[in-house]
Amino acid sequence: MDVEIRKLTPDLAEDYAAFFDTTPHNEKYKVKCYCVCWCGEDCEGKDLSTKKARRDYALRCVADGRIQGYFAYYGGVAVGWCNANTKSDCLKCAGWRGMNGVRRGFIPTEESTPEIKVKSIFCFVVAPEMRRRGVASLLLARVCGDAAGEGFDYAEAYPEKEITDKSEDFMGHAEMYKKFGFTTYHETKRKLVMRKKLRT
Numbered sequence: 001m002d003v004e005i006r007k008l009t010p011d012l013a014e015d016y017a018a019f020f021d022t023t024p025h026n027e028k029y030k031v032k033c034y035c036v037c038w039c040g041e042d043c044e045g046k047d048l049s050t051k052k053a054r055r056d057y058a059l060r061c062v063a064d065g066r067i068q069g070y071f072a073y074y075g076g077v078a079v080g081w082c083n084a085n086t087k088s089d090c091l092k093c094a095g096w097r098g099m100n101g102v103r104r105g106f107i108p109t110e111e112s113t114p115e116i117k118v119k120s121i122f123c124f125v126v127a128p129e130m131r132r133r134g135v136a137s138l139l140l141a142r143v144c145g146d147a148a149g150e151g152f153d154y155a156e157a158y159p160e161k162e163i164t165d166k167s168e169d170f171m172g173h174a175e176m177y178k179k180f181g182f183t184t185y186h187e188t189k190r191k192l193v194m195r196k197k198l199r200t
Contacts, residue, residue, distance in 0.1 A: 003080075003135060004073045005142040012071065013062040017055055019071070019078040025125040025170065034058035037095030038083045038122040040066040044094065070142050072126075072135045079127040082139035084147070087118035087156060095122060099158060099191070107158065107193055108186055119147035119198075121157040123170045136172060140180055148198040155196045157182060162190075 008016065020034045034054045036043060039061040048054045061067040072080030090096050091109055100106050121143055124136045144155050159174045177194045186193035 003138055005138055006071050006073060008069050008071060010063045013059050015078050016062050017059055019081060023125055023127050035067055035083050038085060038090060038093055040085055040089040042092035070139050072139055079130040080135040080139055081125040082143060083122040084119055084143045087120040090120060107188060117152040119152045119155045121155060124172055137176060144180060144196060152198050154198060157194045158191050160190055161192055
């Protein structure tokens with residue numbers, strides 16, 4: 001399968017918005033999130049209550065590099081997305097606060113320092129017709145390869161221990177991460193924190 005992986009850059013902003021406009025990814029809540037909860041900025045106090053508000057905000061975040069990640073293209077069309085950002089840049093993100101909620105437990109942040117760089121893999125969205133075809137694996141391989149080249153010490157992911165609700169099936173599966181050399185670094189009530197060492 002001829003899939004091309006591209007790093008998100010400002011010139012792909014319209015592709016980014018169009019992908020989220022048309023790709024279902026949270027059927028339970030009928031929400032078009034545009035990944036604004038993982039944008040490297042504390043969005044508390046911002047009105048993101050509508051699709052248009054989230055879309056407009058996402059375009060600004062793509063333009064200035066606050067949303068980071070990779071697209072998978074097939075036949076020239078974006079068919080997959082992976083949000084991968086610097087962990088220390090996202091500790092105030094709304095998504096991080098939600099992931100550390102009472103139901104899930106606390107994810108350690110003590111090693112997210114300027115001396116130890118961690119690339120956090122927050123979510124995947126794949127077009128329905130391309131699911132189960134290895135798109136997420138291709139995205140993950142590119143994230144890890146680029147992160148190693150950019151001087152990151154670890155790649156880190158946060159899969160659910162057990163997927164009981166399809167709406168929560170967006171952070172990748174533990175088995176996929178294991179195939180790429182990730183091991184369990186920490187456990188919370190509902191999540192695994194899995195890491196891959198990128199530098200020796």
